Amino acid sequence: MSLKQYFEAMLPEIEKELQRQVARLNAANIRPFHDMLSYHMGWTGEGAGKEAAGKRIRPVSVLLTAAASGGDWVSALPAAAAVELIHNFSLVHDDVQDNSPKRRGRPTVWKKWGVPMAINVGDALFVIAFQALTDLSASYPAETALRAASILQNACLDLTRGQYLDMAYEGRCDLSLEDYWQMVGGKTSALLSACMEIGALLGGASAPQQEACRQFGYRLGLAFQVQDDVLGVWGDEAVTGKSAASDLAKGKNSLPVLYGLSKGGNFAERWKRGPIQADEIRETAQALEQEGGRKYAEEIAQRETDAALDCLKKAALRAPAADALLELANALLRRAQ
């Protein structure tokens, strides 16, 4: 089976499981509350559909890793739903925290229903995620369900750490590369890492395999984030689109920016003077490229990609799902090239 075939088989089941979990709120007197979650998940409201739902990469990762570890991916569905619900909980709260009006092309939950409701929607997604995990005990020993919960809890705490650092770093010009890795480790890698580890656990992988899968997810998350950072400065949209598409205009502490700051050249000088205006985006991106920011970030992305693929190899999982995982990793990383 190819990655595409796995996606075709898994996606409808993932949606069904997600809807089943969110239906815990489907009572007559709280219908509008259920509708808010359903809207955010991409199922209902204007613009509902695949685009609004996102790619469901995290739940597919859980199921592929479970299958590649020799397990039955169908019984792992509650865990797949759990990681996707956690991802979406963090998006709903992030959008409030970042004051973002749009997500996947549609108005965000707080924009439609206000901040207090959006906080509560995020909280509900969070609880339901852990309720989904508790459902695992129908198909797995209680110890396994508890271990999966513990892995996801650790990832969630890392998410709040990363979120704290991201907010604390805002407007600072003195960040080190170490600061960057700590933030990205929490914000991007922790959850992807948990997906792979939980999948391996549920699929019956050995402890060393679980550890290799965990590291695979972690490095893959770092590689993905760094490539996203490159795109955010030099991608087509960043250079030619609206200024909102450029991480330079947003003042984001991305890896190329931190590298540029550490060099103390023209880029750093300009960055420290305050927000980059729309008509400066192109030249500032060029300055950063000339000072080596792009090359550095691309090398790091390559290094992390190689490390991720090494870990996947070391995990020695089974075909055909293992091949699909490799294909998924490559697809994720090529996206940014």
Next chain:
Amino acid sequence: MSLKQYFEAMLPEIEKELQRQVARLNAANIRPFHDMLSYHMGWTGEGAGKEAAGKRIRPVSVLLTAAASGGDWVSALPAAAAVELIHNFSLVHDDVQDNSPKRRGRPTVWKKWGVPMAINVGDALFVIAFQALTDLSASYPAETALRAASILQNACLDLTRGQYLDMAYEGRCDLSLEDYWQMVGGKTSALLSACMEIGALLGGASAPQQEACRQFGYRLGLAFQVQDDVLGVWGDEAVTGKSAASDLAKGKNSLPVLYGLSKGGNFAERWKRGPIQADEIRETAQALEQEGGRKYAEEIAQRETDAALDCLKKAALRAPAADALLELANALLRRAQ
């Protein structure tokens, strides 16, 4: 042992366990994040101390129920910490949602560090609560830890339901008493009910005893809330204090208010005309009392109190902890008389 002696023995252990759990965030690069949680828990910052920490009634309830069910309360400490962390998670998010500047006499987390940070502090308390529960597997079978997690998750989902209703009801004058019970069931009773049920579970109570304890907590929560509603309109502070102390000035949909609205008399007519001003509080409270709102709410509080104590009796727990539980229930309810 009296209730007072139990409190003296349990409180230091509860604080120690809470601090141990929150220390998961105690790393050098996120020290200010840890400090935010520590401030909210009442341990540090201006005005730190017992008053700022709150009464820890929920964790004590867990431990007393565990002891009264024949268990060792010390091994139940992680569960006691978990319910208190959940309570505090909901307070931090509530304060943002209600725009409340003060909590237990001090500035709220969002007031000190802003809304984005406060959302993240609440999220972290939430995660740590469930991490604490997972710790139960050190002293109990995995099935028991999972069952405790499931009980607390259900209570948390009820909290979000109650919070949704509370926000959705704001400014409405057409609410039924049924609407009231649904909201209060989620906002006040769900968590207290979970405390008693988890305590009974961990203490080794039989299934019928666990159920009786669950109902005891639920009815106790309702009785407590209704008495709080009476206090909010006719308590000393509500009548003579600042207008912020009166639920009438706040426009709160409390039980006496809903009763008054259902009567369609002078009170209802005034209420529907808009916010009660400071100089009208006393006469509006009198009108509501004359129309039977106070008597009705006091009878309901008595009915729920009797029901709660019946459930406790039915649970047939063991002295001396069972007597302390009865004392706790009476103390909670007398508070409002």
